[in-house]
Amino acid sequence: xxxxxxxxxxxxxxxxxxxxxxxxxxxxxxxxxxxxxxxxxxxxxxxxxxxxxxxxxxxxxxxxxxxxxxxxxxxxxxxxxxxxxxxxxxxxxxxxxxxxxxxxxxxxxxxxxxxxxxxxxxxxxxxxxxxxxxxxxxxxxxxxxxxxxxxxxxxxxxxxxxxxxxxxxxxxxxxxxxxxxxxxxxxxxxxxxxxxxxxxxxxxxxxxxxxxxxxxxxxxxxxxxxxxxxxxxxxxxxxxxxxxxxxxxxxxxxxxx
Amino acid sequence: xxxxxxxxxxxxxxxxxxxxxxxxxxxxxxxxxxxxxxxxxxxxxxxxxxxxxxxxxxxxxxxxxxxxxxxxxxxxx
Numbered sequence: 076x077x078x079x080x081x082x083x084x085x086x087x088x089x090x091x092x093x094x095x096x097x098x099x100x101x102x103x104x105x106x107x108x109x110x111x112x113x114x115x116x117x118x119x120x121x122x123x124x125x126x127x128x129x130x131x132x133x134x135x136x137x138x139x140x141x142x143x144x145x146x147x148x149x150x151x152x153x154x155x156x157x158x159x160x161x162x163x164x165x166x167x168x169x170x171x172x173x174x175x176x177x178x179x180x181x182x183x184x185x186x187x188x189x190x191x192x193x194x195x196x197x198x199x200x201x202x203x204x205x206x207x208x209x210x211x212x213x214x215x216x217x218x219x220x221x222x223x224x225x226x227x228x229x230x231x232x233x234x235x236x237x238x239x240x241x242x243x244x245x246x247x248x249x250x251x252x253x254x255x256x257x258x259x260x261x262x263x264x265x266x267x268x269x270x271x272x273x274x275x276x277x278x279x280x281x282x283x284x285x286x287x288x289x290x291x292x293x294x295x296x297x298x299x300x301x302x303x304x305x306x307x308x309x310x311x312x313x314x315x316x317x318x319x320x321x322x323x324x325x326x327x328x329x330x331x332x
Numbered sequence: 333x334x335x336x337x338x339x340x341x342x343x344x345x346x347x348x349x350x351x352x353x354x355x356x357x358x359x360x361x362x363x364x365x366x367x368x369x370x371x372x373x374x375x376x377x378x379x380x381x382x383x384x385x386x387x388x389x390x391x392x393x394x395x396x397x398x399x400x401x402x403x404x405x406x407x408x409x
Binding site for chain 2: 081083123144146150152155156159171172173174175176179180181182183184186187
């Protein structure tokens with residue numbers, strides 16, 4: 076293994092090997108946020124949808140019944156192989172896969188009627204760039220939905236969360252706050268049409284299992300959980316087995332026509 | 333748009349030949365670096381960016397639009 080690793084390399088290594096774990100993960104396969112994304116796409120009836128950082132494809136599959144065609148787009152070819160197989164298994168012939176970076180989308184301006192992205196942006200390194208790329212490839216009048224874990228308003232809670240996230244997964248970059256997301260949207264020229272926040276309970280064992288977190292980092296996470304103030308412990312509802320609850324958000328956006 | 337074929341056993345499967353890249357997808361694809369249009373080389377299964385001097389591979393019908401995975405074009409190519 077090379078000592079020098081690109082961030083993209085970390086993401087590909089981390090997810091390629093665990094692609095199937097994401098297909099079956101309850102957190103990823105279910106959720107009110109997924110229902111919300113499906114609802115947005117069902118109302119918009121877009122001809123062409125882009126799923127940025129599709130992972131195992133859950134958002135693509137939620138959109139597929141209501142869209143002409145969905146491009147499931149991810150850095151990891153291994154992940155895309157899982158998506159293709161799962162799409163075929165579910166009878167979605169309109170889901171196409173393509174590999175690339177969310178920060179440099181290989182699509183012409185105004186190519187898509189809708190852009191969706193779920194649990195991906197915290198790996199991007201530059202969320203503002205990703206959102207501006209989404210805005211670029213959206214047609215005027217198009218809609219977008221970004222769903223991801225968000226940082227709490229409290230600074231100490233924010234710091235704690237990013238710390239355990241990077242211990243768990245070295246390809247983690249940052250969960251931005253809702254305010255930061257709103258700023259990214261404004262900078263990209265997109266209009267925020269709705270924000271819905273959810274509390275996301277995570278089972279500790281499966282949370283670290285998906286990432287194959289090394290024992291030394293698991294121990295560090297548990298130590299951190301035990302060492303923080305009771306305010307932080309309460310905020311994240313940290314339980315004796317390490318399971319806890321995060322905030323996530325679905326931000327719906329529109330590109331003015 | 334289908335890449336499927338039915339073999340003599342009656343089972344549907346991907347074509348034995350190289351799976352075709354989706355034509356409609358090709359229309360909107362650009363080079364991620366230069367955002368310029370690409371040339372599709374169906375024999376080599378590559379998408380060529382003349383401006384970036386890179387050939388992006390298509391593997392199993394999936395365009396791999398990552399500069400790190402692309403082949404640099406030789407002189408005169």
